[in-house]
Amino acid sequence: MSTEPGQGGGDAALDEAMRERRRLIGVAYRLLGSLADAEDVVQETYARWYALPPRQQDAIENVGAWLTKVAGRICLDQLRSARARRERYVGEWIPEPVPGSAELISGWSGGAEVDPADRVTLDESLSMAFLVLLEAMTPAERVAFILHDVFRYPFPEVAEIVGRSPAACRQLATSARRRVRAERGAQPPTDRHSRIVREFKQAWEALDVNAMIGLLDPDATAVGDGGGIVSALPHPLHGSTPIARYFVAIARRGGAGVQILEETVNGRPGLVLRQDGAALAVLAFDIAEDRVTHVWAVRNPHKLGPWMDD
Template sequence: MLHDVFRYSFAEVGEIAGRSPAACRQLASSARRRIRAAQAPATPTSQQAGVVRAFKTAWAAKDIDALLGLLDPDATAIADGGGLAVAFLHPIEGGEPIARAWVDIANRAPRNMTFLERTVNGQPGLVAQLDGVTVTVFAFEVVGDRIRHIWVVRNPEKLRPWTTG
């Protein structure tokens, strides 16, 4: 970190760590390899789309068990209403609380609400429309076959690019 983040030279890192610059260079290289190896491989877009589609289906069916199977146990959901639209105020953490919140949302959704599968931030996502007007955009981070993060945008100011005119 001293080298890669704070831009210390390996000679300076060596002085701080009590090692030679060459040893510090080797440790940094080894650490970078371990970090790359620990990162989850990218989930193919088609697989992500399948997970989002399954989430949409389970959500419409209000099937908590199916939602739990699609959510990472440590998943997080974050909403942005911008003070202009109803949204949960704090992140929801954990697959079970998220599943319950989404069933509650389904129970309160107007009958004329439609959910469309769309590309959101370059990834499979969902767009909620009420009478043809976009009212919510859902972005997902899918890792493997589970949803790790959900970002919900309800702020009308941020939805302008999604509004069809």
């Protein structure tokens, strides 16, 4: 369904609605972990906006708030049905990686008063490690936490989306925040993260198992997502030695012309495997104390659309 201007409402309201698109995609992506699903949500949100008679559009005082409420409720419905869909998914499910920084799907983050200790920046909320953490939350926790702590929506507005009281939404966000604090350590500066990823790449290209083991935390975990379409790790792989041997074995089996390139993945340094311009895999890393603690490798071609060369 088209989301082009020209249907219903005054020009000012229409312009205001269209300016919200990037922010809405940013909210929906963080809630769903899928850029494709986020774009579908925003498409549906605008379809509902256009379906309103001009008089109803003109009566909406805050178009952005109305659009966010609609998009948030659609996301909440999708999150509630996601568990069943994930059970049918072949292999491990990893959030869809996006290229570049948070500017791609950023958005407005002003409004609610948030304790500085509770703030989560747009860049932090885009990282693969953060998105994976969100997967363990209940749908209501995830919505309350993202909308309040990341996008700074006040709890009364969050409550209208979640369908609970502002006090209950505050408790949901607190519970989610506690989970994040317990599982997320301090992140290294980007330059240090980049250096470690570069060393991992060099060791991988050199087929140097020992060097890779030295870069991996002894309790590191590697997860692959092929979606049942292409081969990938069927289950998470644990331990520095098994992970290093697995990646070296992949490199030895790789076809001619496969390149390992350093690129920004979800706002952090990562790696992309390319062959003849096509993306074969996107790798995101979590790093603590100069060791790689997690590697997420997305190979499902349905999740690599944004990475394909024009």
